[in-house]
Amino acid sequence: MDMTGATHTTDDDRSETDEGPTTVNVGQFEFERGGSVDLDVAYETYGDPTNPPVLVAHALTGSQYVAGAAPEELGAQAGSWWDDIVGQGRPLDTREFFVVSANVPGSCYGTTGPASEGPDGEPYGPDFPAVTVTDWVRAQAQLLDHLGIDTLYAVVGGSVGGMNAIEWAKQYPERVERVAAIATAPRLDAQMLALDAIARRAITSDPNFGDGRYYGDEHPDEGLATARRIGHVQYLSKTSLEDRFGRRAAERAITAIDDPTADAFPYRDVVSYLDYNAERFTERFDANSYLYLLRAMDEYDLARGAGSDAAALAGFDGEALVVSYTGDWHFTVEQAETLATAFEHAGAAVSHRVVDSDYGHDAFLVEPETVGAPLSAFLDGGAEKAGFAPVHASLFS
Amino acid sequence: MDMTGATHTTDDDRSETDEGPTTVNVGQFEFERGGSVDLDVAYETYGDPTNPPVLVAHALTGSQYVAGAAPEELGAQAGSWWDDIVGQGRPLDTREFFVVSANVPGSCYGTTGPASEGPDGEPYGPDFPAVTVTDWVRAQAQLLDHLGIDTLYAVVGGSVGGMNAIEWAKQYPERVERVAAIATAPRLDAQMLALDAIARRAITSDPNFGDGRYYGDEHPDEGLATARRIGHVQYLSKTSLEDRFGRRAAERAITAIDDPTADAFPYRDVVSYLDYNAERFTERFDANSYLYLLRAMDEYDLARGAGSDAAALAGFDGEALVVSYTGDWHFTVEQAETLATAFEHAGAAVSHRVVDSDYGHDAFLVEPETVGAPLSAFLDGGAEKAGFAPVHASLFS
Numbered sequence: 001m002d003m004t005g006a007t008h009t010t011d012d013d014r015s016e017t018d019e020g021p022t023t024v025n026v027g028q029f030e031f032e033r034g035g036s037v038d039l040d041v042a043y044e045t046y047g048d049p050t051n052p053p054v055l056v057a058h059a060l061t062g063s064q065y066v067a068g069a070a071p072e073e074l075g076a077q078a079g080s081w082w083d084d085i086v087g088q089g090r091p092l093d094t095r096e097f098f099v100v101s102a103n104v105p106g107s108c109y110g111t112t113g114p115a116s117e118g119p120d121g122e123p124y125g126p127d128f129p130a131v132t133v134t135d136w137v138r139a140q141a142q143l144l145d146h147l148g149i150d151t152l153y154a155v156v157g158g159s160v161g162g163m164n165a166i167e168w169a170k171q172y173p174e175r176v177e178r179v180a181a182i183a184t185a186p187r188l189d190a191q192m193l194a195l196d197a198i199a200r201r202a203i204t205s206d207p208n209f210g211d212g213r214y215y216g217d218e219h220p221d222e223g224l225a226t227a228r229r230i231g232h233v234q235y236l237s238k239t240s241l242e243d244r245f246g247r248r249a250a251e252r253a254i255t256a257i258d259d260p261t262a263d264a265f266p267y268r269d270v271v272s273y274l275d276y277n278a279e280r281f282t283e284r285f286d287a288n289s290y291l292y293l294l295r296a297m298d299e300y301d302l303a304r305g306a307g308s309d310a311a312a313l314a315g316f317d318g319e320a321l322v323v324s325y326t327g328d329w330h331f332t333v334e335q336a337e338t339l340a341t342a343f344e345h346a347g348a349a350v351s352h353r354v355v356d357s358d359y360g361h362d363a364f365l366v367e368p369e370t371v372g373a374p375l376s377a378f379l380d381g382g383a384e385k386a387g388f389a390p391v392h393a394s395l396f397s
Numbered sequence: 398m399d400m401t402g403a404t405h406t407t408d409d410d411r412s413e414t415d416e417g418p419t420t421v422n423v424g425q426f427e428f429e430r431g432g433s434v435d436l437d438v439a440y441e442t443y444g445d446p447t448n449p450p451v452l453v454a455h456a457l458t459g460s461q462y463v464a465g466a467a468p469e470e471l472g473a474q475a476g477s478w479w480d481d482i483v484g485q486g487r488p489l490d491t492r493e494f495f496v497v498s499a500n501v502p503g504s505c506y507g508t509t510g511p512a513s514e515g516p517d518g519e520p521y522g523p524d525f526p527a528v529t530v531t532d533w534v535r536a537q538a539q540l541l542d543h544l545g546i547d548t549l550y551a552v553v554g555g556s557v558g559g560m561n562a563i564e565w566a567k568q569y570p571e572r573v574e575r576v577a578a579i580a581t582a583p584r585l586d587a588q589m590l591a592l593d594a595i596a597r598r599a600i601t602s603d604p605n606f607g608d609g610r611y612y613g614d615e616h617p618d619e620g621l622a623t624a625r626r627i628g629h630v631q632y633l634s635k636t637s638l639e640d641r642f643g644r645r646a647a648e649r650a651i652t653a654i655d656d657p658t659a660d661a662f663p664y665r666d667v668v669s670y671l672d673y674n675a676e677r678f679t680e681r682f683d684a685n686s687y688l689y690l691l692r693a694m695d696e697y698d699l700a701r702g703a704g705s706d707a708a709a710l711a712g713f714d715g716e717a718l719v720v721s722y723t724g725d726w727h728f729t730v731e732q733a734e735t736l737a738t739a740f741e742h743a744g745a746a747v748s749h750r751v752v753d754s755d756y757g758h759d760a761f762l763v764e765p766e767t768v769g770a771p772l773s774a775f776l777d778g779g780a781e782k783a784g785f786a787p788v789h790a791s792l793f794s
Binding site for chain 2: 033034114125126127128129130187188189190191193194195197198200201202204205206207209210211212222223226229230233236238241242244245246247257258259260261263264265268270271274288291292295298299301329
C-alpha cells in the first residue's frame, strides 16, 4: 500500500500537506460524455490505513483537505472544511476509521481539470472533457484501487458531495456498505437549474472569459464573482439573510463600480458580504472549473439509465443515512425524503434525519453538530442506531 | 380639464395611442435624493373624467398602458398588462371610474428617464438623478393637479406599484380615500436586496455599459439579460418552475455562447424560457432605467422618516385592501401582513386577502381573478365589503 505524504496519522502530522497536493496518476481516463485525459487524482488520507475505510466527498468548490492542515490559499471554505466532523475524537473519528478524500476531476485543487496542463503544454481550458458525478465516482474507485481498498465501510458527502455519495451506491453497490447523504437530493429542481445556468452565463459572457483560454491573461473574475454571489444566495435561507443582515448599511465602502444609482443610497451589508466573499472566491477558484462542476451537479440524476431512483439503488443492500435541513431551498427536505424513500424501496435500511434549522443549505458546514450526532450513530450502528428510522415515512403524512 | 389623446373612453378608442405617449410637462422636478430635471410625465386615462378617479401604479418594468391599446413594441408584459382587471365591465370598471396611469420618472415609456434627451441634447444616462418611490408619487400628484383631480377615490398597484400605492397614503393621505396594495410589502428583505444588487452589477459590469453612456453604441444587453433572468426567477415560485418545466430539455437550440460544458448536455427548457424572455426584454427596456427603478424598489421603506410603518400611515384614515400570495417569495404573505397590521394600527379599515396560489409573485398579473374579485368588492364597499377583514389578524396566530 502506497501511503505517501498525504496521510495525517496524528494531529501533529497536520502540517505535512505544506508541500502541495499528493496525487496518484490513474492513467488515461475516459469520461462518461466523451473525451479522455491523463488523470491525476489528488487525495488526502487521515488515520490508520488498517482501520475501516471511509470516503468523504467534497462539495462543489471544496477540496480533498477535509480536516487538519490545508494550504492557506484555499481559505476556510475549501480547506479543512469539515474539521469539526473529521478528526481524532470527532464524530468521524480518525482513530477508528481510515478517512480518504479526493479532489474531483474538473476541479482545481490538484486533480486534473481545465486549468491543468494538457499534452501540448498549455492548460486544457475548454478542451477539457465535460465531467459528471459518475466520472467522479469512477475516479475515486480507481484511487481506492491504488490504495488497496476494496470495500468502503462508508461513503459520506454533503451537497453535490451527497450526490457523489449516493452515486457510489448506484455504481459500485458491492464496494460500499453505508452511505451518508447530507443536504442532498437525487437531482436538482428547475429553480436551481435556472439559477445555475444564469451563473454559468455570467462567467461565459465576461469578456475576459473569451473562449475559455484566459490562462496567462486577465481571468473572468467579474463573471465568476457574479456566479458565486448567486450561489451564495442559494446556500443561505431567506430567514438567515434577513436575521443576519436585514437592510443594515455596510461599514465598509463599496468596491468602485460604475453604477449611477450607487452614490445616492447606502451600500447594504448583505451586498457587502456577498461582494467580499465573491472577491475571495475568485482568488482561489478557476472559472472553468466552476463551469464544469456546476454543470456536473445540475446534470446529476440518480434515476438516469435506471428508470427510477429505487431501481438505480436496487443493487445496494447496505444502510443509508439521509440528513436534510428545513431551511435549505437548494436541496430541500422533500427531495431528501424522495431519496430516503428510494433507498427504502430498494430494500436498504434507511434513516432520514430532518434538522430544524433556519440557516439554509450551508447548515451542514456551519452547524456541524447537526451532522455529527446522526453520523456518529450511523457509523457506529447503522440506520437503526441513527435512531430516526423509519421517521421519514411519516414526515409528510 | 385637459383631456388630450391619451383618453380611452370606449373600447373602440383603444387605437388612439398609436401616435406615441401622451405627456404633460410638470416643469423642473426636484428629486428626493438631489438633482432635478425638466420632467415630462407620460400617462393614459380610461373612462369618463367626471367619474371617481382611480390611479393605477405599474410594476417595475410596466407602463402607463394598463389596458386596451398599447404600442406593440412594449409586448404583453409592459403593454396592456392588466387588461383583465381594467376596462368596461372589468373589476376596475372604466364605465364607473376614471382610471389614470402614469409612467414613473426614471422609466423609458415616455416619462423622462436616463434615456431621455437632456439639456445638452444627449441622453442623460448616468447624469439622471437617482429616483425614489417618493419621487414617483410626487410626480403623479403633479399630473393629477394638471388633470384637475384633487382627491383620488382609490390608488391601486401591484409589486413596486403597491409600494407606490401605499406611499400615497403616507405622502398625500388627504388626497386618497382607498389604497389597494397587491403583492407588495413595506420594504424588501435582505434576500431580495441581495439578488437585486447582483442583477445591477451584472449590468454595470457589461463592457457595453461603460459608464452608462452607451446610447448610440452597443447596449449592455448581455448584462441586462442576466439581470432580467434573475428577476424572472424572483417572480416565479419554486413550485411553479418545477411544475411547468421540471428538468425537461428544450425544443429550440441554445443561443450560441462559448460555454465549454454546453455541448455535452441538454439545453434545459427552463433555461430556454428565461433566455427567450430576457432577449425580448432587452429589446424593450433601457438598462439604465432598469438600474434606476430596481434601486428605487430596493430602497423603498414605508417607515423611513416616520419611525414605524404605522406612524408613516398615521395621517391616513381611509380604507385599505392588501392582497398577498402564498407562493410569492419576492413579496411574502408575512410582509403583507406587516403592512395590513400597520394600516390597522394607524386606524384605517383594512382587509388582507391571502390568495392560495403556487404561481409566485406574478400571480397578480397572470391570475387576474385573484385580484379582480377582492378589488371590485373593495372599490364598491371598502374593506368591509371586500369581506375578509379582519381575517389578517388571525392568519398567523
